[in-house]
Amino acid sequence: MSSEPNAYASHPPRMREATILDKVVANGGVMSIALFFVACCLFFAVTTDAFLTAPNLLNVIRQSAPLLIVAAAMTFVITTGGIDLSVGSVLALTATLSAAALQAGVPWPLAIVLMLLLGGIVGVIQGYFIAYERIPAFIVTLAGLSVIRGFALLITGGYSIPIEPTSPFVALGRAWVFGIPAPALIAIVILAVAYIAFNETHFGRYVTGVGANAEATRRAGVNTRRITLWVYVLSGMAAAAAGVILSARLGSGSSNAGQGFELDVIAAVVLGGTSLFGGRGSLVGTVLGALTVAVLANGLILSHLSPFFTPIVTGFIILVAIWLNFRLFRGGAKGR
């Protein structure tokens, strides 16, 4: 008996101050994609002459703006444990409709507002079926993917609709502000707002809560259905914004735009460490994931490989990156 108190008393505390290594391991998802992104950039910087030039890098950022914007919204959707497969179709529909609206003489600011509204309405409809009718998001948005693309094709008859190059509308996709392409600037603003909303607001907290344990969040008095509905409204509006920017940059609205765009977006989000099971999301990771996808596409073209290589390589990279993520960083953050 007399020696027992020592067994309780004289030990160092079990918690030590978190070291830098602890923090790296705890943020494993973001760290591994950051390393991977840097590795990709270094690889293309060494193997191609053109990659590491200011015009090319600015071009990458300009082209990846739609991806960044929609991936930011998709991070919310996936963190609730959902998915939105319809974003590529919404992008095509709003790209064609904004071109059609401008052709019909609608003033360009009104056209933009109408497109965002349309994206929001698509989100409300899909979100209603997912949140209130409890139909799996995969099914609802798969149907949405088909229906909305169908509308885009029907409206245009499969042709692309040109936009008058003198319209101020095209500035959205082509202008330069303070030496930065306008689409990139829009994306940066949206990403900053999304980051704050995700990490610092009640809405972002409840998005994580719905993904982690929807019933617990509901029992805590949160209107979880409304939160779920809202994330689809966000992704619909983000896809609409992307459609507007894309048509402005290309100077035309094509109903074939954004084929497979939803897969790039989901790849970017998942590469960034957001869990498809919900409850775990990172917007910093999403930005890095989206830039990685964009740099891969750009670098492979600069390497004079067939552009048809891009999807093959991207697919492999996604698998390897996520596999590494699981293997290397599983220990620290999550034991189960």
Added chain:
Amino acid sequence: MTDTQVSRVRMTGISKRYGALQSLDNASLDLKPGEVLGLVGDNGAGKSTISKVLSGAVIPDAGTIEIDGREVAFTSPADARAARIEMVYQDLALCDTIDVAGNLFLGREPKRRIAGVPMLDKKLMHERARDMLSNLGIVIPDTRMKVENLSGGQRQSIAIGRAASFNPSVLIMDEPTAALAVAEVEAVLELIRTVSQRGVSVILITHRLQDLFLVCDRIQVMYEGRNVAERRIEDTNIEDVVNLIVGRKFAARSAGHNREKGVSS
């Protein structure tokens, strides 16, 4: 505790059906201010279901609920929270990927305004979370830890801390001590005593029958969704309660350890 006192909670004729299963069948529950009610019954008797009805998490098919003499109709857990009814759920209802402070404040996070935009006041949340936990004697090394990294007992303590810390008028505890060590069980029983002295009504659901005799004023027994018996604590003993739970004379050895006390009273 006279009969003239207005009940804090009066649930009457509560029924709830899940498909083919009648989970609650005309069940009722009465609770005075400051009273501690022990709710016991077999597995699947409907104890959790009736308490979820009171916490707004389950909407009953029939029945009325009165709080302090006024009839209410809870359509969501938010309504019950507004009526200051708090519950420790049997499954704890924690969000694994959210930190300790976030779980304690889930659904009522303090706000601060930056340029008019409401944001989470995380600093205040962590400060107050530390105070809440230390007031209840709960030892959690860091309120920034994610709940998934805590032990089973620590998780249970978080769930109890969350329900007890926001000035409830009714505190429902569904098996709050299932995962707790000896000292922690004592702390929970002590907590029940102190809050009930302050006038908080408590519903304690537990299979640790000896605990009931340490804190409860009254015991209500449920069987297959119905109320089958009610006893004032001074009028009963463990053996009696066991027989009421299973609905017949029961000679299991787990029930016999208090036989002397039972015979003498």
